[in-house]
Amino acid sequence: xxxxxxxxxxxxxxxxxxxxxxxxxxxxxxxxxxxxxxxxxxxxxxxxxxxxxxxxxxxxxxxxxxxxxxxxxxxxxxxxxxxxxxxxxxxxxxxxxxxxxxxxxxxxxxxxxxxxxxxxxxxxxxxxxxxxxxxxxxxxxxxxxxxxxxxxxxxxxxxxxxxxxxxxxxxxxxxxxxxxxxxxxxxxxxxxxxxxxxxxxxxxxxxxxxxxxxxxxxxxxxxxxxxxxxxxxxxxxxxxxxxxxxxxxxxxxxxxxxxxxxxxxxxxxxxxxxxxxxxxxxxxxxxxxxxxxxxxxxxxxxxxxxxxxxxxxxxxxxxxxxxxxxxxxxxxxxxxxxxxxxxxxxxxxxxxxxxxxx
Ligand code: NAD
Ligand code: GLY
Numbered sequence: 001x002x003x004x005x006x007x008x009x010x011x012x013x014x015x016x017x018x019x020x021x022x023x024x025x026x027x028x029x030x031x032x033x034x035x036x037x038x039x040x041x042x043x044x045x046x047x048x049x050x051x052x053x054x055x056x057x058x059x060x061x062x063x064x065x066x067x068x069x070x071x072x073x074x075x076x077x078x079x080x081x082x083x084x085x086x087x088x089x090x091x092x093x094x095x096x097x098x099x100x101x102x103x104x105x106x107x108x109x110x111x112x113x114x115x116x117x118x119x120x121x122x123x124x125x126x127x128x129x130x131x132x133x134x135x136x137x138x139x140x141x142x143x144x145x146x147x148x149x150x151x152x153x154x155x156x157x158x159x160x161x162x163x164x165x166x167x168x169x170x171x172x173x174x175x176x177x178x179x180x181x182x183x184x185x186x187x188x189x190x191x192x193x194x195x196x197x198x199x200x201x202x203x204x205x206x207x208x209x210x211x212x213x214x215x216x217x218x219x220x221x222x223x224x225x226x227x228x229x230x231x232x233x234x235x236x237x238x239x240x241x242x243x244x245x246x247x248x249x250x251x252x253x254x255x256x257x258x259x260x261x262x263x264x265x266x267x268x269x270x271x272x273x274x275x276x277x278x279x280x281x282x283x284x285x286x287x288x289x290x291x292x293x294x295x296x297x298x299x300x301x302x303x304x305x306x307x308x309x310x311x312x313x314x315x316x317x318x319x320x321x322x323x324x325x326x327x328x329x330x331x332x333x334x335x336x337x338x339x340x341x342x343x344x345x346x347x348x349x350x351x352x353x354x355x356x357x358x
Contacts, residue, residue, distance in 0.1 A: 021165035026058035039110035040101040103129035104136035111142030115157035130180025134221035139229040149319035150250040178300030179264025193337030241339035245271030251316035268301030
C-alpha cells in the first residue's frame, strides 16, 4: 500500500492506494462513529455492496445503505434529498460517518450531503472509477449540478480519508477508463512534463490497466493533486489550474445534456481546445498542442467538439465559477507542464471554435 498525504488548513488526511483496500475499510472508521451510512448507486452496490458490507461489519457499527440511481443526470437536489431522507429516517446523529462508495457522481453528492447534514458529519471517500481515484475523491470539492450549470451548487468539505482499491478498476467499461485517463494526462499537461511524456510512452499499458502502470499513474496523479490542494484548498489561485479543459468541457456536458458525453470525455476534448487557445493567447509551441491532441486521441477520448452553436458555447461557458463579471477565464498553458488562468475575449475564441466545428 502507498500513502499520499493531503494537508489542508482543517487538518491532514491520508489517501491509501493499493489492492484489496475494500477489505481493509473497517480501519478507516473512526472509533467514536455511532453509525455508518454507505452512499452508493445501484451499479456499484450490485458489484461491490456485499464485499463492502462484510468489510465494514468488522467495525461493529450499524450500517445503513443509500442506493441512488446511476448517472450524471441524477447529480441533483432530488438525489441529495434522498440521502437526507435516509439519514434522518434512520435517526443518524452527528457522529455518524458517511462512506462514499462509487465514482465522482456519488462522491461529489455524498460529500455535499456530509457537508450539510447536521451542519457537517465526517465522511470517507471510497472511489471506484479511475476518474474518481485520480481526481474527484481528493481535495474536498463537493457539488450537485444545476440545469443551468455544472457543479454550480456545492461546498468545499474534506473527507477523513480516501481509500483507493485498484482492483475495482477491473470491472470498469473501457469508455470509463478512457474518461479517467483524461484527468490523469491533465496533470502532466499542467504540472509535470515528465509525467506527460511517461503517459505518452505507456498509453497502451494504461488503457489495458497494466498493474504497474496504473498504480504509478494513480499515485502520481494523487501526489500532484495533493500538492495543489495543499497550497490552495479553496481555489483562490493555483487550484484553478486543475480546471484545464473544463471551461470548454463543462459547456459540452451541460449543452448536450448531462450524461451524453462522460465528464472525462468532455474534459479531454476541452483540453485539446484549450491547448489550441494557448497557442494563440500564450504562445504555446504548436508542436506541444499537437502532442496534447494526439495523447487525448490515444487514450480514447474525442478531440472534436460537438456543434452547440457558437453563441450558445459562450452562454454556456459564461456559467462557470472562474467567470469574473462577463469575462470568461480559461486555464492556458504557456508551456508543457505550466499553467495559468487568463481572460480571453470571445472574439478571439470564436474562430477557434468555428474551425473545430463547434
Ligand atoms: P460516475 O460517477 O458517473 O461513474 C461512471 C460510471 O461507472 C457509472 O455508471 C458508475 O456506476 C460506474 N462505476 C463506478 N465504479 C465502477 C466499477 N468499479 N466498475 C464498474 N462500473 C463502475 O462518473 P465519474 O467519471 O467517476 O465521475 C464524474 C463526476 O465527477 C462528474 O460529475 C464530475 O463533475 C465529477 N468530478 C468532480 C471532481 C471534484 O474535484 N470533486 C473532479 C473531477 C470530476
Ligand atoms: N477537479 C478540480 C479540482 O479539484 O479543483
